[in-house]
Amino acid sequence: MLDEIKKNDLFCEYYARWIAVYKQGAIRKVTMDKYLMTHQWVEKLVPNLQICEMTRIAYQQLLNDYALHHERQTTMDFHHQLKGAILDAVDEGLISRDPTRKAIIKGKTPSLKKLKYLNQFELHTLLTSLDLKGEVNWDWFILLVAKTGMRFSEAVALTPKDFDFAHQTLSISKTWDYKGAGGFQPTKNKSSVRKIQIDWQTVIQFSELVKNTPADEPIFVRGKVYNSTVNDILERQCKRANVPVITVHGLRHTHASLLLFAGVSIASVARRLGHASMTTTQKTYLHIIQELENQDVDIVMRSLSGLS
Template identity: 45%
Template sequence: MESELFVDYFKEWVETYKVGAVRDVTLNKYKMTHRSLSNIVPDLTIDKLDRRVYQKILNEYAKTHEKATTTDFHHQVKACVQDMFHDGILDRDPTYRAIIKGKKPDHRKKNKFLQIDELTKLIRSLDLSNGINSDWLIMIIAKTGLRYAEALALTPADFDFDQNVLHVNKTWKYKSKDGGFVETKTSTSIRTIAIDWQIVGQFRPVIQGMPENEPIFVKKNKDGSYVRQFNSTINGYLERKCKELEITIISIHGLRHTHASVLLAAGVSIHSISARLGHANVTVTQETYAHVLDDLKQKDNQKIIGTLMQIA
């Protein structure tokens, strides 16, 4: 076992634990990670895998990838390595206190989230008076932080308007031409989240009378098949709205980041936000929104200093 190549073990681990357990899109990411490992450490044997070597793997990957992408790569490799540690194949956990690096982001890319005043401006611009439309989809994602595929999979049965909650338990296979419901990204993605009065008061009558278990935001063709959904379509629509409003241009996934960032800035605990977003653990939330947490830390430091200055 010790002389086995690490890339071979990783491939077998993916086939054993991930095939049939995760969605195809996630499985493809694991396969991409395997290809990256094959390029970086094709001859690395398990007995040579220690903290120093693991850090070198991350450093090499980070040379051509941004920090966020390197973090995703780290999470996938780390899951395999920690299983090896718990199974007794490794004496120590090589991923302990690993440092995530990455090349500087391309500033030409769209910003990931809106400031609260920009979000308010966007919400107020939405036309919610003409039944189910793209504006309602934007509203729901902005107010819940759902992933695009989770929002497409919403049915009237998922809303409990008496308890003011939404049950998230499936996603929509929008990358397939046939569509259809599929399992959530992870088991922790199955969750129940609180919804506000605007959704309860305004959305309830909009979906009243719709089939309880049919997707709200996916229409059907005349032959009964589902109209194929493209995230590029809603992204293009959202981009045009942002330009018209003269606010930061974001993608539909950027609304999810906006949702989390607004809640963090409002003082909602990182644990509550992590559960609301359906993250695997709090660490994922902390790493994803490190920039927001850093800003809040600076503000907290100013509050601390101000408080201490009053003590005489």
């Protein structure tokens, strides 16, 4: 298919065909959607650019124009999604030299995003107000996410056999396609496949709760699942408990924040959350880490002053 393309064909058309040939059916839908969005921006920014006109200057200008509307990290993602196609065009002789070499990534200054999470007292207040009946409901889901820090899609995909009650562990090895037609999907990345420890109270509660659920069936799926539905339920529970309103993802932040404040290492928190690297954890919880470092300075100063 791609060998029919000529140097003077439009780059946006070449990129669309490249996505169809190399990415369709090979990547997750959420990733595919990102490639299609990148293609839309290419059509918008360089609709008349021919493949042979993709020089270093033309490519840098494309990145610069995209960066006017996006933060640096988003521009970096845009660059990576284009680079594979462009390098293939170089290999095919459609472009004489690699125009992506030494590309400079720019972007708007990131807006300061303050994490929404509950402190220990607020979380305790919320959890004690939940309606934990003898059958599965979304309040049980809220409790489990708060206790484990799982992503929404990971928690929805849980089945009874993911629990090892004897060893107090929970295996996270899949997600649920709640944005699409449903069904199990791979995790976000390899690091997301993990086993995490759960406390004995959760063991007792869930061993009883899931005993009549088939081992391979998702515990919380009853028809179509919507993130917004669970967030609405959580919002009502937060208001009823008179604590700040957060989302299910905010429960994940709450879980991580409480562990960090309790003195758990960044490495352990990263593994528990399924982050690809500690850098992700450090970036996400920078303000908490800085606060803990300030406390460390106070401890150091008190220790040193006691030596005189």
